[in-house]
Amino acid sequence: MEYQALYRKYRPQRFDEVVGQDHVTQTLGREIVDGKVAHAYLFAGPRGTGKTTSARLLAKALNCQNRTTGPEPCNVCDSCIDIAAGTALDVIELDAASHNKVDDIREMRINVSTVAAGENASRVYILDEAHMLSRAAGNALLKTLEEPPSHVVFVLATTEPYKLLDTIRSRAQRFDFHPVAHDVLADYLAEIARREGFEANSAALAAVATHARGSVRDAMSLIEQVAALGAGKVDVSGVTRALGIADQDAFNRLASAVVANDAPGALGLVAELAAQGADLRRFAADAVGFFRGIFLAQYSPNLEEVVDEPAEILAQWRNQAKEMPPADVLRAVDHLGDALMHLRQGREERLVLELAVLRLARPDTSIDPSSLGARIARIEDRLRRADAVPAAPTSEAPAPAPAEEAVTPPAATPSAVTPPAVTQPAATPSVETQTVASDPAASDQASAEVPEPDADDPVDEEPEAEAAEVVELAAVDLASIKQIWPAVVATMRERAGPSRHALLKEASPVAVDGNVVMFDVPDHLTFHLERLREDTSLHSKVVEAIKEMADASVTMVFQAAEAEDADEPALVAVPDKADLEDAPASAEDPEALVIDMLSGEVVTD
Numbered sequence: 316m317e318y319q320a321l322y323r324k325y326r327p328q329r330f331d332e333v334v335g336q337d338h339v340t341q342t343l344g345r346e347i348v349d350g351k352v353a354h355a356y357l358f359a360g361p362r363g364t365g366k367t368t369s370a371r372l373l374a375k376a377l378n379c380q381n382r383t384t385g386p387e388p389c390n391v392c393d394s395c396i397d398i399a400a401g402t403a404l405d406v407i408e409l410d411a412a413s414h415n416k417v418d419d420i421r422e423m424r425i426n427v428s429t430v431a432a433g434e435n436a437s438r439v440y441i442l443d444e445a446h447m448l449s450r451a452a453g454n455a456l457l458k459t460l461e462e463p464p465s466h467v468v469f470v471l472a473t474t475e476p477y478k479l480l481d482t483i484r485s486r487a488q489r490f491d492f493h494p495v496a497h498d499v500l501a502d503y504l505a506e507i508a509r510r511e512g513f514e515a516n517s518a519a520l521a522a523v524a525t526h527a528r529g530s531v532r533d534a535m536s537l538i539e540q541v542a543a544l545g546a547g548k549v550d551v552s553g554v555t556r557a558l559g560i561a562d563q564d565a566f567n568r569l570a571s572a573v574v575a576n577d578a579p580g581a582l583g584l585v586a587e588l589a590a591q592g593a594d595l596r597r598f599a600a601d602a603v604g605f606f607r608g609i610f611l612a613q614y615s616p617n618l619e620e621v622v623d624e625p626a627e628i629l630a631q632w633r634n635q636a637k638e639m640p641p642a643d644v645l646r647a648v649d650h651l652g653d654a655l656m657h658l659r660q661g662r663e664e665r666l667v668l669e670l671a672v673l674r675l676a677r678p679d680t681s682i683d684p685s686s687l688g689a690r691i692a693r694i695e696d697r698l699r700r701a702d703a704v705p706a707a708p709t710s711e712a713p714a715p716a717p718a719e720e721a722v723t724p725p726a727a728t729p730s731a732v733t734p735p736a737v738t739q740p741a742a743t744p745s746v747e748t749q750t751v752a753s754d755p756a757a758s759d760q761a762s763a764e765v766p767e768p769d770a771d772d773p774v775d776e777e778p779e780a781e782a783a784e785v786v787e788l789a790a791v792d793l794a795s796i797k798q799i800w801p802a803v804v805a806t807m808r809e810r811a812g813p814s815r816h817a818l819l820k821e822a823s824p825v826a827v828d829g830n831v832v833m834f835d836v837p838d839h840l841t842f843h844l845e846r847l848r849e850d851t852s853l854h855s856k857v858v859e860a861i862k863e864m865a866d867a868s869v870t871m872v873f874q875a876a877e878a879e880d881a882d883e884p885a886l887v888a889v890p891d892k893a894d895l896e897d898a899p900a901s902a903e904d905p906e907a908l909v910i911d912m913l914s915g916e917v918v919t920d
Contacts, residue, residue, distance in 0.1 A: 322363075322535040325507060328399065329387050330372055333365050334503050334531050335495035340369065342490070344386030347376050353488040355460050355469040357445075359476035360492025363530030367408075367443055369492075370470040374398055374406045374439035377468065394436070405438045411447040420448075420455040427459055427467050438467050445471035446478035453480045461486050494529020497521070497623045503531070504538055508549060513542045515549035521625050522554045529623075559594035563631060566605040570635045573643055573675045581672040585665065595664040599655045599671070605632075606647040612636035613644065643675075650674050791867045793827045799864045800824055803857060810856045818843050819853070822873060832869050835876035847873045 327333045330340040339358075346352050356373070358366040375388035375398050382388060388395050397403035409423070423440065442448075448456070460469055460483065471487060473479065495503075501517070501524040508515040515538070523541065527534035537558065538549060545553040555562050565584060572581040588598055608622065612632040615621045619629065636644075654671035658664055674680055800823070808816040821843050826833040836844045847853070854871055861869055910916065 320536065321507060321511070321539045322532045325510075325535065327365070327368055327372065328375075328390050330369075330376075331387070333369060333372070335499050335529075336365050336369070336492055339365075339490045339492060340372075343369065343373055344376075347373075347386040348384065352377065352468060354463050354467070355487040356471065357476065357479075357484060357487035357489040358470060358472045358492060359489060360474070361494055361528075361530060362474055363527075363532030363534075364492040364494065365531065366472040366492055367441065369490075370439070370441045370472060371398060371406070373468070373470065374403075374437075374441070377437040377439065378403070378405055405436050406441065407438070408441045408443065411442050411444045415448050415452050417449075417451050417455050420452045420459075424455075424459045427463060436466070439470060440467065441470045441472065443472045444474070445483075446473040446475040448479075450480070453483055457482055457486070495531055496529075497524050497625060500524040500527065500529065500531065500534055501625075504534055507535060508538065508542075511542070513538070513547055513549050515542075516551075518627075519549045519551050519554050521627075522551055522560075523549075525624070525628075526554075526558060526560060555593075559592060559597060560601065561588055561593050561598050563628070565598070566602060567631065567635065569602060569672065569675075570606075570609070570639060570647075572672070573647060574639055576676055576678075578673055578676040581676040582669055585669050585672060589665055595668050596655070596658045599651055599658060599668055603648060603651045603655060606644055606651065608632040609635045609639060610641070610644045610648065613641055646678075647675050791827055791830055791832070791865075791869055793824060795865050795867075796824045796827060796832055796861070796869075799861065802864060803860045806860050807853075807856065810860070811853050815850065815853050818846050818850075819857070822847060825876075830867075830869050832871055834871060834873045836873055838875040838877075841875075844873060844875055 330344050333340050352373075356370075358369060360366055372388070375390075375395050376382060376386050378394045378398065379388040380392040380394055390396075390399070394403065394405075398406050401408075407423075407426070409419075414420075414423075427438070427440070429438075457480075463469065469487070471479075471483070476484065476489070501520045504520045504523060505515065505517070508520070519541070520538070523534055523537045527537060537554075541549050541553045541557045544557045551562065554560070565588065568584050569581060571577070572584065585595070588595065608624070608628065609632050611621055612618055612629075613636045618632070622629075650671045654667050657667045804816065804819050807819050811819075821840055822834040822836050824832055825835045834847075836847065857871060858869060861867060906917075
């Protein structure tokens with residue numbers, strides 16, 4: 316007997332041999348036992364999950380001559396043998412990719428009306444890749460699919476059910492075939508390896524199952540290829556060589572290079588993979604999946620319920636999730652995804668991948684927002700680490716700070732002490748300070764009320780100098796306010812935003828009363844006036860800007876500008892037409908005027 320591929324040799328011959336589709340096989344078995352088989356079925360799912368195999372098993376069970384009370388076929392009668400060999404007259408398999416015309420459907424409708432070859436047998440039509448039917452062919456099939464003869468059963472198998480007509484989907488009983496779970500597929504491969512006598516370890520079988528992505532047929536083809544390469548031995552190195560994929564250590568090295576900003580290490584990894592003959596396009600796709608796993612590990616505590624991967628892979632994701640910042644992980648997914656798109660367009664594989672890993676390891680080479688955000692995050696992280704390092708203790712007492720540095724208050728102090736709505740004059744604290752200093756009794760009382768400083772708080776070495784500095788504030792006058800006002804308004808675009816800046820542009824200082832500055836707003840701009848009066852946050856920002864530029868603490872009052880009384884021009888009556896006089900004739904010669912304007916001369920012909 317000639318050699319058969321493993322997926323053909325071990326094709327399930329019973330419902331209980333189908334891998335990972337119990338929800339389908341149990342339902343079909345119950346319908347067969349109860350005699351409630353539908354007239355049309357739609358099997359949808361990824362490739363290699365058992366759609367066509369289940370359709371053949373359904374045909375076997377319906378036509379088995381020795382089936383008793385259970386749903387399983389006997390596999391020894393003539394009907395079961397013919398169906399398994401593909402020679403049964405009552406099981407017609409059609410490929411919709413090559414039978415997608417109306418004439419093909421018309422011929423099938425004629426054959427449907429014929430009687431089955433076997434006694435009490437059912438005629439089963441298996442239409443594979445049903446989504447390839449043309450629209451006209453699908454419409455031609457509708458009537459037959461809805462009301463076929465009692466002995467006819469249709470089974471439509473497809474990987475893209477959404478491409479089928481809605482009228483076809485509504486006339487069939489649908490079963491969705493799922494990708495086989497990783498553990499289930501690895502165990503099944505171990506059983507196949509045992510039957511074939513392969514020397515296989517669990518890590519290699521897990522790698523094959525991961526690469527197959529839930530397809531049993533793909534997994535069996537891969538293990539057959541690896542076993543042929545290794546002369547019956549299936550190990551991890553053989554899997555990577557036969558499939559051209561990178562091992563998990565390559566992805567860990569790439570993640571470490573991204574965290575450490577190690578551009579030479581990342582580029583060296585790409586060169587090493589290229590020298591080994593690895594498929595760089597597949598490496599980019601697998602790297603996207605690897606960083607996706609890290610992202611899920613950072614935000615999903617129940618990782619086992621989110622993805623179907625072996626425990627070793629989940630442990631690697633969790634370890635990398637502790638080392639990589641989330642911004643770097645998302646950036647890696649974006650850059651590698653873009654690189655994968657370019658690779659699918661036929662770009663030079665190694666160059667595209669080198670550029671992608673370079674941008675990951677060195678964000679300063681890219682100007683996209685994600686890279687800029689990663690650079691800012693690294694700077695913030697360095698600052699946090701620098702602040703977290705405690706200062707080394709010294710045996711000598713610290714030298715007192717200079718008086719000028721020790722007493723200079725921060726810029727936010729005036730706004731913190733004085734609310735913007737009611738700004739107090741800056742001289743008030745100084746008067747109280749001087750009063751306390753001049754009265755010994757008051758001084759003792761004040762010192763008794765002040766709480767003792769904490770041991771960790773810095774001790775002010777020169778409080779008298781600080782009091783002297785607080786009282787030094789410049790006087791407020793209208794001329795100085797008008798001088799700095801354009802600069803104050805210009806700074807509000809960044810401090811308060813464009814909308815507030817537009818409001819403030821309509822106000823102009825007109826008077827000063829003590830520390831109160833009056834601002835006029837045109838009387839027709841009532842909306843601007845109301846907003847300026849109510850926006851206390853804007854008040855504080857303007858007061859702070861004036862404090863920085865003029866060293867003066869002010870309070871702002873906005874008012875409507877008074878309309879100026881202008882002398883009305885005298886009205887001049889329009890004269891009647893009869894009173895109009897003709898203008899006197901011009902004394903200038905028109906010809907001379909034109910010659911003069913155009914700098915010409917008269918030429919006599």
